[in-house]
Amino acid sequence: MAMDDTRSVKKFKDSETPLEEGRVKLEAKVIELDDLIKAHLDCMANLTNRGVAVKRQLNAQVPFARLPIEIVTIIFHLACSAEYEPFSPLRIGSICHHWRTIAWSASELWSSVAVGLEVSREATKKQEDLLSDWLLRARKQPLSITIAIREEHDPRWDDPPAYNSVLSLLLAYSEQWRSADIDTPSTLLHLLPDWLNAPILERLTLRCDLEGYSDFPVIVCAPRLHSVTLVGLYRMHPVMLPWSQVKTLHIEGYGMQDYLDNLKQCPSLVNLVLNEQDFRGRESTLLTVVKLGSLKSLHVTAHGENCLMLDRLSTPHLEDFDVFFPEINQDSFNSLRTLVSRSGCAESITRFCFVSYIFSEEEMVSFLLGLPHLSELVLYNSKHAPPFSGIFIDALHSRGGSADPEGFVLPNLKLVHYTGPIMLDIDGFLAMLDARYTSASKAAKLEAVSIHGYDQDVKNISDLPQVRMLQAQGMVVDDVA
Structure with a gap:
């Protein structure tokens, strides 16, 4: 290396370069700007908080906000329990802080639980987290449970997982069930316990096809149960209920005559609905007459020869008689006349509806x-x-x-x-x-x-x-x- 080059390098090392000076100045400028930004953000946050406080003061002037919390809770409960398009408490809580505070603390708003079971594990886990919070907010309230499945035509339901955490979580709260509507494929019924303890259960609806179900029956311990609805069930024996205390029974299924013998287990029946969904061409079999001594209301829909099932009933205290025979059949009218004549209930009937x-x-x-x-x-x-x-x-x-x-x-x-x-x-x-x-x-x-x-x-x-x-x-x- 030449002597002149060596001197140039030494001079460069011993001096402060313009590049270093520029970097130091820029760093200081960045710090200064960050401080200004932070000050402005703090100011914006302060203004935001003041704005929220003023808005709350303004909202407090609305007549609804002046109502006692007890009245507001009743209004929210009516909105959440409406028969047509009820509100979710989650939706109510999204309106404002005041409403959310009331909704989150009102356990009665969370007493209705509707769950559509998911077939995938990922979706089930998210659903379980949401359901856990929901049930915690319900606290000790009696629960109205609705269990169905999402995407019921998904082929994965034919071979579902051996465990469903959402269903297990709901079953863990069975002692708080006041009403339950369960609509699941028969492939999930093995997840139900052999013994279901539901001490305050009053109304139960089962919507299951049990034609291929062969496991041991589920025993339901429900001393307050008085209303049962069975939809799509081919047999009643997979579910053992306290039939002797049931007062209202609604059956929508096939082959209604198969159910008549089971009615002998229901001496307390007051209201009976037999709604046959379709006629499968089974020939009627004349067996013993089933006497329902407490029955006051009988609504029947029957196809084809199954209208003759009325020939097997005796209802001595019948008051409300409603029949629907979709098909043209002369024997249908004769069968209801036979029922009235055999039962001796002509003088007790106060309402008669005939559709045929x-x-x-x-x-x-x-x-x-x-x-x-x-x-x-x-x-x-x-x-x-x-x-x-x-x-x-x-x-x-x-x-x-x-x-x-x-x-x-x-x-x-x-x-x-x-x-x-x-x-x-x-x-x-x-x-x-x-x-x-x-x-x-x-x-x-x-x-x-x-x-x-x-x-x-x-x-x-x-x-x-x-x-x-x-x-x-x-x-x-x-x-x-």
Whole structure:
């Protein structure tokens, strides 16, 4: 290296370079700017906090905010328990700090739990965390539980995991269940315990297909259980319930006659709904009659020959009788007449609803006249059936009851609804309305009449002056074609 080069290098090492001086100045500038930014951020935070405080003071002037917390909680509870589109307490808590404070502390808002089980483990874990917080906020409140599955057509449900943490968490709270609606595939039923302790459970709904289920039955210990709904179940034995205390039973399934023998275990039944979802063409088998001595309400939907299941029932204290036969079958009407005759309940029936093809107006009227305490009558006749004539209206107008020869044959009738083909005699109809509303003395007034027909005369009933006069006095007369 030349002498001049050596001197240049030494001079460079011994001097402070302009680059170093510039770096020091920039670092100082950055620190200065950071301090300014922090000061401004602190100022913004202070302004934000002051703004929040002022907004809370402003919100406090709203009349709703002045309500006592107890009243606000009741309003929130009504919103969360609405039958149509109820609010979630999470949604209420997202409105403002004041509402969130109330919602988070009101345990009754968290007493309804609806869970759609996830098939993936990742989604199940997130759901479990949310559910844990939800149940903690519910504290010791009686719970209304709804358990279903998401993506029910996902093929992974055919071979689900051997453990589901969400279902296990809900089962751990079974002692707080007041009502439970469980809709799961049969492949998940093995996760249920052999013994389910639910000391305050009052209402239970099971929506499961058990055709391929062969495990040991689940024993449910529920001393307060009084209402049971079974949907889609092919057999009742996989679930052992305290049937002797059940007062309301609603069954929607297949082969209703298979359930009738199980009804013998329900001596306390007051309300029974048998809704057959479809007819599988099974032949009826006439077996022993099942007597339901406490039954007051019977609603039946039956397809095909299964309408004959009414031949196997005896209901001596029946008050509300509602039948729907979707198919045209002459035997369907005969079966319900057999039930009434065998049971001796003609004088106890106060409401009768018949939805089916009515073969004969005369037979129907004859049956109705045998129900002396009938208060509410609803008939839905097929549009393809023979039209009703004056026989039906004349029967409502006729007198000569067994208790009072001068009174109407159906003295307690208050509501009449008929939908179907009808040839209406307007004069006779108006005379019946006037007699049963204006001139009724000993008999109960006919308060409401609905005639839904296909004739132009029926469409114009409400336009008649006589009908408008009755409506002005309080009678309800409806006509829809």
